[in-house]
């Protein structure tokens with residue numbers, strides 16, 4: 001048996017005539033920091049959605065620590081230790097930043113009954129530590145909907161991290177953020193993941209960010225992993241240069 005944290009075998013999904021996942025075999029080892037690149041529509045989000053239970057594959061398997069989790073609900077997969085963030089951050093805009101984390105934490109660790117205030121029903125220390133880790137403490141009492149995009153992205157990750165995942169999957173954590181803010185954002189994210197010892201996957205279009213933060217790179221083309229390995233090698237691959245980087 002492999003010691004992979006996340007594996008897929010023959011993962012396939014079609015939308016009408018579009019092959020969004022084409023028999024994907026994949027293994028992620030604990031401690032890896034995998035960047036995923038690929039043009040729009042290559043199937044990056046589809047792969048994440050299948051692995052996290054948001055989409056059901058037509059065929060194939062998803063294994064987490066060797067356990068078959070194929071077809072389980074997003075909630076069940078979250079409880080097994082897979083966190084994720086979204087291409088468009090999914091935060092509760094009408095709630096404060098701190099409330100968003102309390103609500104997220106209550107999805108797995110709620111104590112007491114419906115009458116118990118949220119900050120007693122969950123580990124409020126963990127919530128505050130997570131706010132600090134993602135440098136959001138100064139915004140704790142601001143409405144999530146009022147945050148600039150970069151901080152909204154951090155909050156989306158914070159809401160997953162507060163659940164203490166083993167694996168964090170981030171779909172374009174820097175999209176919608178200006179290029180001079182991207183590095184600062186990634187530095188905060190990666191430090192937080194390091195500190196919590198969380199293995200990670202992130203989808204990224206910016207090659208500078210990939211070079212700087214990934215230990216491994218997988219390039220998606222038309223629902224397949226066309227190249228996978230050390231970032232420098234994958235970025236030199238002519239197929240990747242032609243179809244993904246577009247030089």
Ligand SMILES: Nc1ncnc2c1ncn2[C@@H]1O[C@H](COP(=O)(O)OP(=O)(O)OP(=O)(O)O)[C@@H](O)[C@H]1O
Pocket residue numbers: 015018019020038039040041042043044045046047087
């Ligand atoms: N729910 C859906 N219904 C129909 N087609 C879909 C659905 N989700 C994705 N697709 C199609 O599947 C293909 C892969 O889409 P996906 O969103 O996974 O791409 P992506 O690599 O994440 O692209 P982007 O970089 O634009 O986010 C695309 O052709 C897309 O139009």
Ligand SMILES: [Mg+2]
Pocket residue numbers: 044045046087171
């Ligand atoms: Mg996508």
